[in-house]
Amino acid sequence: MNGLRPEDYLEPSCVFCKPEEGAPTPVDLRRCVTRLDEYLARNDYAAAERHLDYWRQEAAAGRDWRGLLSIENERMGLLRKMGKREPAMEAVQRAEELVSRAGLEDSVTAATTWLNVGTVYKNFGEASKALPYYEKARAIYESALPPEDCRRGGLYNNMALVLADLGRFAEARELYEKALAVMETQPNGALELAVTELNLANLAEAETGLLEAETEIETRLDRVWTLLNRPELPHDGYYAFVCEKCAPSFDYYGRFADAQELAEAARNARELLGTSDQ
DSSP states (O other): OOOOOHHHHOOOOOTTSOOOSSSOOOOOHHHHHHHHHHHHHTTOHHHHHHHHHHHHHHHHHTTOHHHHHHHHHHHHHHHHHHTOHHHHHHHHHHHHHHHHHTTOTTSHHHHHHHHHHHHHHHHTTOHHHHHHHHHHHHHHHHHHSOTTOHHHHHHHHHHHHHHHHTTOHHHHHHHHHHHHHHHTTSTTOHHHHHHHHHHHHHHHHHHHOTTTTHHHHHHHHHHHHHHHTOTTOOOSHHHHHHHHHHHHHHHHTTOHHHHHHHHHHHHHHHHHHTOOOO
16 A cells, blocks of 8 residues: 555645745655656656656645756646646646746747647647647757657657648658657567558548448558567566557457457556556
């Protein structure tokens, strides 16, 4: 049984109260993220939200603006997954203010923030608002990061999703191919490759229709299946997440047995980790 942590029982101070003067007090981000990952691995989003609320108050009280920005980035992702639009948009506004406050406008940290902001807008059906943030992130990533950096692959994948939503299929395909090229260089990139291949299958259907895209879809699904069944893949929480993400698409495209196997693989992985929802 996990012991209680301060965020489980302490009332945080108000983030909008003026902090005392003095040198900033950095928060322990490693400790914060390690505990957060434990909550996310078992899909305990409510505990994760309480945890991040506690740490954001600690960072604000200590005037640790960089630490607070990192926490707001984590909150954007969590609140997006929880479907909490208004709190997520508040986190977006807070993160934008913190980028400026910390003097990080042209940094990789800012680019990661723009990526997260864009993903919030995309998740809540506002692709046209998401795209400018992805464009800002791309400009920084491509100038500051090497071509094989996995962060570039993640950006290309997410930006392609928005372009597909906007009907800009050729541009989306180009970025998906860029994402594949990056992820193929990663030692443990099979899961990201699988997600991108699945996105390309969905893009083919959106662009030309299900019948015209049937051959490409089957080819892409075969690749996804092979990638997810690589024997060297660790069956951890992220593996379970990707299997859960892919299973409905296999079901949609009529590969029912494969969909069931992926769902079962996800359940088994979570049970081994002690993170089952049951």
